[in-house]
Amino acid sequence: AQSVTQLGSHVSVSEGALVLLRCNYSSSVPPYLFWYVQYPNQGLQLLLKYTSAATLVKGINGFEAEFKKSETSFHLTKPSAHMSDAAEYFCAVTFNQGGKLIFGQGTELSVKP
């Protein structure tokens, strides 16, 4: 079955430290991958997406993610965390035209001063 898994339900970093949020997918067909962010009591906002145009994808707020087919991964990184990055992050996948958008379990990011 096609799915996406986020490793770590909660990640805590210090302000200025590297942020690394992990996402792995399982698929027998080419995946299209997304990262969304959810701030408290709000809906979801797209950070970035992979559509096969480039394996390294840059998104908003300084985030980027690299698609690695050999590792079936699409990890999200940011070189230096800000307090404002504290939120829940979701990895999501779709597989074909008009396909369903399936989400991972989410990772809550905390940023310590």
Added chain:
Amino acid sequence: NAGVTQTPKFQVLKTGQSMTLQCAQDMNHNSMYWYRQDPGMGLRLIYYSASEGTTDKGEVPNGYNVSRLNKREFSLRLESAAPSQTSVYFCASSGEALYRENTEAFFGQGTRLTVV
């Protein structure tokens, strides 16, 4: 530019009551979705509509029904609410091809439903 609008924002129901969650989008999108969000479980797809007049079950459809009333509107109905349906519900919409560079799914602000 309203995007995706959900009503109501909050609702408390008694076990066995029914209600309909409304969702409308003004982006001329073909695809619409209903998700529920529970702690530690991420967003789980309840129902999906690829176009007007079509609906498809997602991961957790039991206890729910949907109607794609027209291209703009996609409603979610709970016929007999149960405490297990206490959750935050999100509606979303997207263009025809999510895999394309310039498409994405847009989300409403959510409906917080409590069933007592």
